[in-house]
Amino acid sequence: MFLSGAAGVAGLASLPGAGAVGSDSAERGGDSPFEDREEFEATTDEILSERIGDDTPGATVAVVDREGLRLAKGYGVADVETGAPVEASETAFSIGSVSKLLTFTAVMQGVERGTLDLDADVNTYLTDSAVEIPDTYDEPVTLRHLGTHTAGFGALVNPGMVERAADLRSLERVLAENRPERIRPPDETVAYSNYGAALAGHVVAQVHDTTFEEYVQSEIYDPLGMDHSTFNAPGADAVDRRASPHAPAGDGFEVPERVHINWRPAGSMTATVTDMARFMRAHLADGQLDGATLLTPETTAEMHTTQFERHPAVNNGGYGFWEYGRPTEDLIGHGGATLYFLSALVLTPTHGVGVFVSYNSRGAGSPGAVTEELLREYDLGFEPQSPEPLASPETKTRAERVAGEYAATEEYASGLGGLTSRLGHETVAATGDGRLTPDDERTFVETEPYVYREVDGIDVLAFDVTDGAVQQAHMSNAPQVSFEPVPTAERQNVVAGSLGVPLAGFGLSTLGYGGLGAWRWWQRRRGVSDGESEESPEPAAEMADFDAREEFE
Numbered sequence: 001m002f003l004s005g006a007a008g009v010a011g012l013a014s015l016p017g018a019g020a021v022g023s024d025s026a027e028r029g030g031d032s033p034f035e036d037r038e039e040f041e042a043t044t045d046e047i048l049s050e051r052i053g054d055d056t057p058g059a060t061v062a063v064v065d066r067e068g069l070r071l072a073k074g075y076g077v078a079d080v081e082t083g084a085p086v087e088a089s090e091t092a093f094s095i096g097s098v099s100k101l102l103t104f105t106a107v108m109q110g111v112e113r114g115t116l117d118l119d120a121d122v123n124t125y126l127t128d129s130a131v132e133i134p135d136t137y138d139e140p141v142t143l144r145h146l147g148t149h150t151a152g153f154g155a156l157v158n159p160g161m162v163e164r165a166a167d168l169r170s171l172e173r174v175l176a177e178n179r180p181e182r183i184r185p186p187d188e189t190v191a192y193s194n195y196g197a198a199l200a201g202h203v204v205a206q207v208h209d210t211t212f213e214e215y216v217q218s219e220i221y222d223p224l225g226m227d228h229s230t231f232n233a234p235g236a237d238a239v240d241r242r243a244s245p246h247a248p249a250g251d252g253f254e255v256p257e258r259v260h261i262n263w264r265p266a267g268s269m270t271a272t273v274t275d276m277a278r279f280m281r282a283h284l285a286d287g288q289l290d291g292a293t294l295l296t297p298e299t300t301a302e303m304h305t306t307q308f309e310r311h312p313a314v315n316n317g318g319y320g321f322w323e324y325g326r327p328t329e330d331l332i333g334h335g336g337a338t339l340y341f342l343s344a345l346v347l348t349p350t351h352g353v354g355v356f357v358s359y360n361s362r363g364a365g366s367p368g369a370v371t372e373e374l375l376r377e378y379d380l381g382f383e384p385q386s387p388e389p390l391a392s393p394e395t396k397t398r399a400e401r402v403a404g405e406y407a408a409t410e411e412y413a414s415g416l417g418g419l420t421s422r423l424g425h426e427t428v429a430a431t432g433d434g435r436l437t438p439d440d441e442r443t444f445v446e447t448e449p450y451v452y453r454e455v456d457g458i459d460v461l462a463f464d465v466t467d468g469a470v471q472q473a474h475m476s477n478a479p480q481v482s483f484e485p486v487p488t489a490e491r492q493n494v495v496a497g498s499l500g501v502p503l504a505g506f507g508l509s510t511l512g513y514g515g516l517g518a519w520r521w522w523q524r525r526r527g528v529s530d531g532e533s534e535e536s537p538e539p540a541a542e543m544a545d546f547d548a549r550e551e552f553e
Contacts, residue, residue: 040070058246059075072277080244098269116204118142121141139187151182180193195266201264201265204265229270231264261338284349306318313462324479326381341359401465402463409481410480
């Protein structure tokens, strides 16, 4: 049974689950940017009406400000086969890698209590665990590296996915059996790592002598009143009103089998949008909510502040959070994508505003586009720029110097992952007049030596150049990775995409399961059917994290 695109946009008033919830049904005063609540809700409805039925059968949205919950609303259906509506306070969505924000919040709670040290060798917390990080380099991997994705791990192709909850294994086991290679010294560059986030969750569990799921329940969910959130698989707790996964089919959507994530701290959380609103409010209120303390104000600010700088002209990352929008805007957050769900969370601490949007399908659109449009509508960020080109006789020479083929720093060691990585090389072209075109639609002009800003957009492309040679490139819209020049011998005759196409807006902000389709194809070729689980995964060199050119979490 399919939901046609036309049926899904037949007017927001008629959409199932279109009612808002929250204690703020009346307008409130103060310095909120959403003074006229009815107007704000109508604007949000209009933005979602263009997407329900086309991009996704269902969505859930929450907006908070300093005064509390401004809007929590469900749109469309949670399941196209049953027609069950999305209800903001009841329907839980898989939020993918937005889960990492809770994982790294848990790490920082341990730091506050003195049970964890961001700069200690993580192996000091793994003495009673089967998980161990090899001493490939003199510098050890620390929790600081895990939270900034600078540990230097290689990527893995196998995302630890299973189709039956019964086939989920302990976090300790899947981390021990799927360890990636250390391909760089720590603190050298950013390279997004789901393994690193899962490892951080395991460390939290080890030092508190509990499971990761139990820790989050007692130290985050319970204090904040997040009663409809879990890292567990369906059936393991009371959170059972979950939106069904959907995949595009014809002019509508179908319901595939649900899949489960073994690397749970990296992306297995499901939650209602009202619960996510409480988490956002706590982070926007210096770690406090309704008398409960999630973190101290100092620790909260540390998580929100740049912790590793790729380049001063582009967005970077805090501890667990990524910076978004124009580099001068105060926007942080995280995206998330599983095989069939997409999510985006953005905070602007300066304005005290948070937005969370989740879809129950991976269609043509992204919830990140919703957050961008909504925040831009209220002058809270994502404002396009009109850069003034640098007047320099060397502009053309510099553009030609940086033009070429690049590969993301999230590298695959070998096997299918290596093939996937090589086919994903990206190109930057010089137009001959000093401008750059990372794709066919966008143009960048140089505003300072080796720094290029998008014309009528928000992105920035910056290059590290030493003695006339490019060392790395950094895309502002892709804070989770950097890019390195591809040696001539490794360049492709046919490039899979151009730099910028998969990186616009939240395109790379979520990183993820891009390699999953290839992984499943590979497993079938090896004779492993979709319904079977692998008791003994392949060596780490053949496994892999999620492809940096798609969304995870």
